[in-house]
Amino acid sequence: MSAEIIDGKAAAARLRARVGEIAAAFEAVAGRKAGLAVVLVGADPASSVYVKSKGKATVAANMASFEHRLPADTTEADLLALVDALNADPAVDGILVQLPLPKHIRESVVLTRIDPDKDVDGFHPVNAGRLATGLNGFVPCTPLGCLMLLEEQLGDLSGLDAVVIGRSNIVGKPMAALLTKASATVTVAHSRTKDLSSHVARADIVVAAVGIPHFVKGEWIKPGATVIDVGINRTEDGLTGDVDFDGAASVAGAITPVPGGVGPMTIACLLRNTIVAAHRNAGVQLGKDAI
Numbered sequence: 001m002s003a004e005i006i007d008g009k010a011a012a013a014r015l016r017a018r019v020g021e022i023a024a025a026f027e028a029v030a031g032r033k034a035g036l037a038v039v040l041v042g043a044d045p046a047s048s049v050y051v052k053s054k055g056k057a058t059v060a061a062n063m064a065s066f067e068h069r070l071p072a073d074t075t076e077a078d079l080l081a082l083v084d085a086l087n088a089d090p091a092v093d094g095i096l097v098q099l100p101l102p103k104h105i106r107e108s109v110v111l112t113r114i115d116p117d118k119d120v121d122g123f124h125p126v127n128a129g130r131l132a133t134g135l136n137g138f139v140p141c142t143p144l145g146c147l148m149l150l151e152e153q154l155g156d157l158s159g160l161d162a163v164v165i166g167r168s169n170i171v172g173k174p175m176a177a178l179l180t181k182a183s184a185t186v187t188v189a190h191s192r193t194k195d196l197s198s199h200v201a202r203a204d205i206v207v208a209a210v211g212i213p214h215f216v217k218g219e220w221i222k223p224g225a226t227v228i229d230v231g232i233n234r235t236e237d238g239l240t241g242d243v244d245f246d247g248a249a250s251v252a253g254a255i256t257p258v259p260g261g262v263g264p265m266t267i268a269c270l271l272r273n274t275i276v277a278a279h280r281n282a283g284v285q286l287g288k289d290a291i
Protein backbone atom coordinates (compact mmCIF):
# COMPACT_ATOMS: atom_id res chain seq x y z
CA MET A 1 0.00 0.00 0.00
CA SER A 2 1.41 3.37 -0.99
CA ALA A 3 -1.46 5.84 -0.87
CA GLU A 4 -1.90 8.38 1.87
CA ILE A 5 -5.14 7.68 3.73
CA ILE A 6 -7.20 10.87 3.90
CA ASP A 7 -8.49 11.22 7.45
CA GLY A 8 -12.05 12.48 6.99
CA LYS A 9 -12.83 11.96 10.65
CA ALA A 10 -10.07 14.35 11.70
CA ALA A 11 -10.96 16.91 9.02
CA ALA A 12 -14.60 16.75 10.13
CA ALA A 13 -13.61 17.24 13.78
CA ARG A 14 -11.65 20.38 12.82
CA LEU A 15 -14.59 21.73 10.81
CA ARG A 16 -17.06 20.98 13.63
CA ALA A 17 -14.82 22.78 16.12
CA ARG A 18 -14.64 25.82 13.84
CA VAL A 19 -18.42 25.81 13.40
CA GLY A 20 -18.78 25.56 17.19
CA GLU A 21 -16.67 28.71 17.68
CA ILE A 22 -18.64 30.63 15.08
CA ALA A 23 -21.93 29.39 16.57
CA ALA A 24 -20.92 30.65 20.04
CA ALA A 25 -20.07 34.06 18.55
CA PHE A 26 -23.40 34.03 16.68
CA GLU A 27 -25.30 33.37 19.90
CA ALA A 28 -23.57 36.29 21.62
CA VAL A 29 -24.54 38.67 18.80
CA ALA A 30 -27.99 37.33 17.86
CA GLY A 31 -29.20 36.57 21.39
CA ARG A 32 -30.27 33.08 20.37
CA LYS A 33 -28.68 29.85 19.20
CA ALA A 34 -28.61 28.84 15.56
CA GLY A 35 -31.14 26.02 15.12
CA LEU A 36 -31.35 22.89 12.98
CA ALA A 37 -34.57 20.88 12.62
CA VAL A 38 -34.27 17.26 11.49
CA VAL A 39 -37.39 15.38 10.40
CA LEU A 40 -37.48 11.59 10.27
CA VAL A 41 -40.52 9.75 8.95
CA GLY A 42 -40.65 6.09 9.97
CA ALA A 43 -38.18 4.09 11.99
CA ASP A 44 -35.57 2.82 9.53
CA PRO A 45 -32.72 1.79 11.88
CA ALA A 46 -29.89 3.28 9.76
CA SER A 47 -31.78 6.59 9.39
CA SER A 48 -32.50 6.61 13.11
CA VAL A 49 -28.78 6.33 13.87
CA TYR A 50 -27.91 9.19 11.45
CA VAL A 51 -30.56 11.45 12.92
CA LYS A 52 -29.33 10.80 16.43
CA SER A 53 -25.71 11.52 15.52
CA LYS A 54 -26.72 14.71 13.67
CA GLY A 55 -28.57 15.88 16.79
CA LYS A 56 -25.58 15.19 19.04
CA ALA A 57 -23.17 16.95 16.68
CA THR A 58 -25.51 19.95 16.45
CA VAL A 59 -25.65 20.41 20.22
CA ALA A 60 -21.88 19.86 20.54
CA ALA A 61 -21.37 22.72 18.06
CA ASN A 62 -23.35 25.16 20.27
CA MET A 63 -26.48 25.03 18.15
CA ALA A 64 -30.07 24.03 18.99
CA SER A 65 -31.36 20.72 17.64
CA PHE A 66 -35.06 20.13 16.99
CA GLU A 67 -35.89 16.50 16.25
CA HIS A 68 -39.23 15.50 14.75
CA ARG A 69 -39.87 11.77 14.54
CA LEU A 70 -43.10 10.97 12.73
CA PRO A 71 -44.76 7.57 12.27
CA ALA A 72 -44.23 5.70 8.98
CA ASP A 73 -47.90 6.20 8.00
CA THR A 74 -47.72 10.01 8.25
CA THR A 75 -49.55 11.55 5.28
CA GLU A 76 -47.84 13.79 2.78
CA ALA A 77 -50.19 16.60 3.83
CA ASP A 78 -49.19 16.25 7.49
CA LEU A 79 -45.49 16.27 6.59
CA LEU A 80 -46.00 19.38 4.43
CA ALA A 81 -47.79 21.05 7.35
CA LEU A 82 -44.77 20.37 9.57
CA VAL A 83 -42.42 21.79 6.91
CA ASP A 84 -44.62 24.91 6.71
CA ALA A 85 -44.43 25.31 10.49
CA LEU A 86 -40.63 24.94 10.47
CA ASN A 87 -40.35 27.42 7.57
CA ALA A 88 -42.26 29.93 9.70
CA ASP A 89 -40.39 29.24 12.97
CA PRO A 90 -37.75 31.95 13.64
CA ALA A 91 -35.79 29.56 15.94
CA VAL A 92 -35.19 27.21 13.00
CA ASP A 93 -32.41 28.23 10.59
CA GLY A 94 -31.98 24.90 8.83
CA ILE A 95 -34.39 22.11 7.93
CA LEU A 96 -33.39 18.58 6.95
CA VAL A 97 -35.99 15.99 5.97
CA GLN A 98 -34.20 12.66 6.15
CA LEU A 99 -34.31 10.62 2.93
CA PRO A 100 -35.53 8.18 1.80
CA LEU A 101 -39.17 8.97 2.64
CA PRO A 102 -41.85 6.25 2.70
CA LYS A 103 -43.15 5.42 -0.79
CA HIS A 104 -46.54 7.10 -0.35
CA ILE A 105 -44.85 10.50 0.09
CA ARG A 106 -43.45 12.32 -2.95
CA GLU A 107 -39.91 13.42 -2.11
CA SER A 108 -39.82 16.17 -4.71
CA VAL A 109 -43.01 17.74 -3.34
CA VAL A 110 -41.61 17.78 0.19
CA LEU A 111 -38.13 19.01 -0.73
CA THR A 112 -39.58 21.79 -2.87
CA ARG A 113 -41.73 22.95 0.06
CA ILE A 114 -38.70 23.75 2.26
CA ASP A 115 -37.78 27.44 2.27
CA PRO A 116 -34.66 27.56 0.03
CA ASP A 117 -32.98 29.79 2.60
CA LYS A 118 -33.44 27.09 5.27
CA ASP A 119 -32.54 24.25 2.88
CA VAL A 120 -29.22 23.25 4.50
CA ASP A 121 -29.22 19.98 2.52
CA GLY A 122 -29.08 22.02 -0.69
CA PHE A 123 -31.67 19.74 -2.33
CA HIS A 124 -34.23 22.41 -3.31
CA PRO A 125 -34.24 23.14 -7.07
CA VAL A 126 -33.62 26.81 -6.28
CA ASN A 127 -30.34 25.89 -4.59
CA ALA A 128 -29.42 23.50 -7.41
CA GLY A 129 -30.03 26.40 -9.80
CA ARG A 130 -27.97 28.77 -7.68
CA LEU A 131 -25.06 26.32 -7.72
CA ALA A 132 -25.42 25.82 -11.47
CA THR A 133 -25.37 29.58 -12.14
CA GLY A 134 -22.76 30.68 -9.59
CA LEU A 135 -25.11 32.36 -7.10
CA ASN A 136 -24.80 32.08 -3.32
CA GLY A 137 -26.93 29.25 -1.99
CA PHE A 138 -26.64 25.98 -0.13
CA VAL A 139 -24.47 23.23 -1.59
CA PRO A 140 -25.33 19.59 -0.77
CA CYS A 141 -23.25 18.43 2.19
CA THR A 142 -21.61 15.32 0.73
CA PRO A 143 -20.10 16.94 -2.39
CA LEU A 144 -19.15 20.02 -0.34
CA GLY A 145 -17.29 17.74 2.08
CA CYS A 146 -15.58 15.98 -0.83
CA LEU A 147 -14.43 19.32 -2.27
CA MET A 148 -13.02 20.38 1.10
CA LEU A 149 -11.05 17.13 1.40
CA LEU A 150 -9.74 17.52 -2.16
CA GLU A 151 -8.64 21.13 -1.64
CA GLU A 152 -7.00 20.24 1.67
CA GLN A 153 -5.13 17.43 -0.08
CA LEU A 154 -4.25 19.04 -3.41
CA GLY A 155 -4.58 22.79 -2.91
CA ASP A 156 -5.55 24.40 -6.22
CA LEU A 157 -7.56 22.00 -8.41
CA SER A 158 -7.39 24.09 -11.57
CA GLY A 159 -6.52 22.20 -14.72
CA LEU A 160 -6.73 18.79 -13.07
CA ASP A 161 -8.70 15.99 -14.76
CA ALA A 162 -11.59 14.85 -12.59
CA VAL A 163 -13.96 11.95 -13.15
CA VAL A 164 -17.20 11.84 -11.17
CA ILE A 165 -18.84 8.43 -11.32
CA GLY A 166 -22.56 8.87 -10.67
CA ARG A 167 -25.01 11.57 -11.73
CA SER A 168 -27.45 11.87 -8.83
CA ASN A 169 -28.91 15.20 -7.77
CA ILE A 170 -27.50 14.63 -4.29
CA VAL A 171 -23.87 13.85 -5.13
CA GLY A 172 -22.82 13.47 -8.79
CA LYS A 173 -24.37 16.58 -10.32
CA PRO A 174 -23.43 19.04 -7.55
CA MET A 175 -19.94 17.45 -7.31
CA ALA A 176 -19.41 18.10 -11.03
CA ALA A 177 -20.60 21.69 -10.62
CA LEU A 178 -18.22 22.31 -7.69
CA LEU A 179 -15.23 20.79 -9.51
CA THR A 180 -16.05 22.84 -12.61
CA LYS A 181 -16.21 25.98 -10.47
CA ALA A 182 -12.79 25.03 -9.06
CA SER A 183 -11.51 24.95 -12.67
CA ALA A 184 -10.97 21.20 -12.93
CA THR A 185 -11.74 19.48 -16.23
CA VAL A 186 -14.72 17.33 -15.36
CA THR A 187 -16.12 14.13 -16.84
CA VAL A 188 -19.39 12.79 -15.44
CA ALA A 189 -19.54 9.04 -15.92
CA HIS A 190 -22.49 6.77 -15.11
CA SER A 191 -24.03 3.37 -15.73
CA ARG A 192 -24.22 3.95 -19.51
CA THR A 193 -20.64 5.20 -19.90
CA LYS A 194 -18.66 3.25 -22.49
CA ASP A 195 -15.22 2.09 -21.42
CA LEU A 196 -15.35 3.61 -17.93
CA SER A 197 -11.85 2.35 -17.10
CA SER A 198 -10.31 4.51 -19.85
CA HIS A 199 -11.89 7.64 -18.36
CA VAL A 200 -10.74 6.75 -14.86
CA ALA A 201 -7.23 6.02 -16.14
CA ARG A 202 -6.84 9.67 -17.23
CA ALA A 203 -8.13 11.17 -13.98
CA ASP A 204 -6.09 13.02 -11.38
CA ILE A 205 -9.23 13.01 -9.22
CA VAL A 206 -11.76 10.16 -9.01
CA VAL A 207 -15.01 10.65 -7.10
CA ALA A 208 -16.98 7.40 -6.84
CA ALA A 209 -20.68 7.77 -6.03
CA VAL A 210 -22.46 4.82 -7.62
CA GLY A 211 -23.66 2.80 -4.63
CA ILE A 212 -22.12 -0.50 -5.75
CA PRO A 213 -19.49 -2.07 -3.47
CA HIS A 214 -15.97 -2.38 -4.97
CA PHE A 215 -17.22 -1.07 -8.33
CA VAL A 216 -14.08 0.96 -9.10
CA LYS A 217 -11.08 -1.32 -9.57
CA GLY A 218 -7.56 -0.55 -8.45
CA GLU A 219 -6.15 -1.31 -11.94
CA TRP A 220 -8.18 1.57 -13.40
CA ILE A 221 -6.56 4.22 -11.20
CA LYS A 222 -3.76 6.43 -12.53
CA PRO A 223 -0.68 6.21 -10.29
CA GLY A 224 -0.69 9.10 -7.84
CA ALA A 225 -4.37 10.01 -8.35
CA THR A 226 -6.58 11.19 -5.49
CA VAL A 227 -9.57 8.91 -4.89
CA ILE A 228 -12.69 10.02 -3.01
CA ASP A 229 -15.04 7.17 -2.12
CA VAL A 230 -18.59 8.37 -1.43
CA GLY A 231 -20.10 4.87 -1.22
CA ILE A 232 -21.77 3.74 2.00
CA ASN A 233 -22.68 0.11 1.31
CA ARG A 234 -23.75 -2.19 4.10
CA THR A 235 -22.46 -5.66 3.17
CA GLU A 236 -21.82 -8.89 5.04
CA ASP A 237 -18.24 -7.65 5.54
CA GLY A 238 -19.53 -4.46 7.16
CA LEU A 239 -19.53 -0.96 5.72
CA THR A 240 -17.70 -0.71 2.37
CA GLY A 241 -17.29 1.97 -0.25
CA ASP A 242 -17.65 1.97 -4.05
CA VAL A 243 -13.89 1.54 -4.55
CA ASP A 244 -11.80 -1.62 -4.31
CA PHE A 245 -9.86 -0.02 -1.46
CA ASP A 246 -6.87 -2.36 -1.24
CA GLY A 247 -6.32 -2.35 -5.02
CA ALA A 248 -6.71 1.42 -5.32
CA ALA A 249 -4.55 2.17 -2.28
CA SER A 250 -1.59 0.41 -3.90
CA VAL A 251 -1.55 2.88 -6.85
CA ALA A 252 -3.32 6.06 -5.74
CA GLY A 253 -1.54 9.04 -4.21
CA ALA A 254 -4.28 9.47 -1.63
CA ILE A 255 -7.61 7.83 -0.87
CA THR A 256 -10.51 8.22 1.55
CA PRO A 257 -11.44 5.18 3.64
CA VAL A 258 -14.99 3.95 4.38
CA PRO A 259 -15.85 4.46 7.18
CA GLY A 260 -13.89 7.51 8.31
CA GLY A 261 -13.70 9.39 5.02
CA VAL A 262 -16.51 11.32 3.37
CA GLY A 263 -19.29 10.32 5.83
CA PRO A 264 -18.09 12.37 8.81
CA MET A 265 -17.53 15.37 6.50
CA THR A 266 -21.18 15.18 5.38
CA ILE A 267 -22.40 15.83 8.92
CA ALA A 268 -19.78 18.53 9.57
CA CYS A 269 -20.88 20.31 6.36
CA LEU A 270 -24.50 20.14 7.50
CA LEU A 271 -23.48 22.08 10.62
CA ARG A 272 -21.46 24.45 8.45
CA ASN A 273 -24.46 25.14 6.21
CA THR A 274 -26.66 25.66 9.27
CA ILE A 275 -24.44 28.32 10.82
CA VAL A 276 -24.22 30.08 7.44
CA ALA A 277 -28.05 29.94 7.21
CA ALA A 278 -28.36 31.39 10.71
CA HIS A 279 -26.20 34.39 9.83
CA ARG A 280 -28.17 35.05 6.65
CA ASN A 281 -31.56 34.57 8.29
CA ALA A 282 -30.67 36.80 11.25
CA GLY A 283 -28.94 39.42 9.11
CA VAL A 284 -25.66 38.93 11.01
CA GLN A 285 -22.49 39.43 8.99
CA LEU A 286 -20.20 36.42 8.49
CA GLY A 287 -16.71 36.98 7.06
CA LYS A 288 -16.47 35.81 3.44
CA ASP A 289 -13.81 33.19 4.17
CA ALA A 290 -14.80 32.53 7.79
CA ILE A 291 -15.70 28.97 7.00
Ligand SMILES: Nc1nc(=O)c2c([nH]1)NC[C@@H]1CN(c3ccc(C(=O)N[C@@H](CCC(=O)O)C(=O)O)cc3)C=[N+]21
Binds near residue numbers: 097265
Ligand atom coordinates in the same frame (compact mmCIF):
# COMPACT_ATOMS: atom_id res chain seq x y z
N1 LIG B 1 -31.91 14.69 3.81
C1 LIG B 1 -30.86 13.88 3.92
N2 LIG B 1 -29.62 14.41 4.01
C2 LIG B 1 -28.52 13.60 4.14
O1 LIG B 1 -27.38 14.11 4.21
C3 LIG B 1 -28.71 12.19 4.20
C4 LIG B 1 -30.02 11.70 4.10
N3 LIG B 1 -31.06 12.56 3.96
N4 LIG B 1 -30.25 10.37 4.15
C5 LIG B 1 -29.19 9.42 4.39
C6 LIG B 1 -27.88 9.94 3.86
C7 LIG B 1 -26.67 9.22 4.39
N5 LIG B 1 -25.90 10.21 5.09
C8 LIG B 1 -24.73 9.94 5.81
C9 LIG B 1 -24.17 10.82 6.69
C10 LIG B 1 -23.07 10.48 7.44
C11 LIG B 1 -22.50 9.23 7.35
C12 LIG B 1 -21.35 8.87 8.22
O2 LIG B 1 -20.90 9.64 9.05
N6 LIG B 1 -20.82 7.65 8.09
C13 LIG B 1 -19.74 7.12 8.90
C14 LIG B 1 -20.06 5.72 9.37
C15 LIG B 1 -21.33 5.61 10.13
C16 LIG B 1 -21.76 4.15 10.22
O3 LIG B 1 -21.02 3.34 10.74
O4 LIG B 1 -22.88 3.88 9.73
C17 LIG B 1 -18.46 7.05 8.09
O5 LIG B 1 -18.55 6.97 6.86
O6 LIG B 1 -17.40 7.05 8.69
C18 LIG B 1 -23.03 8.35 6.46
C19 LIG B 1 -24.13 8.70 5.69
C20 LIG B 1 -26.55 11.39 5.05
N7 LIG B 1 -27.67 11.31 4.34
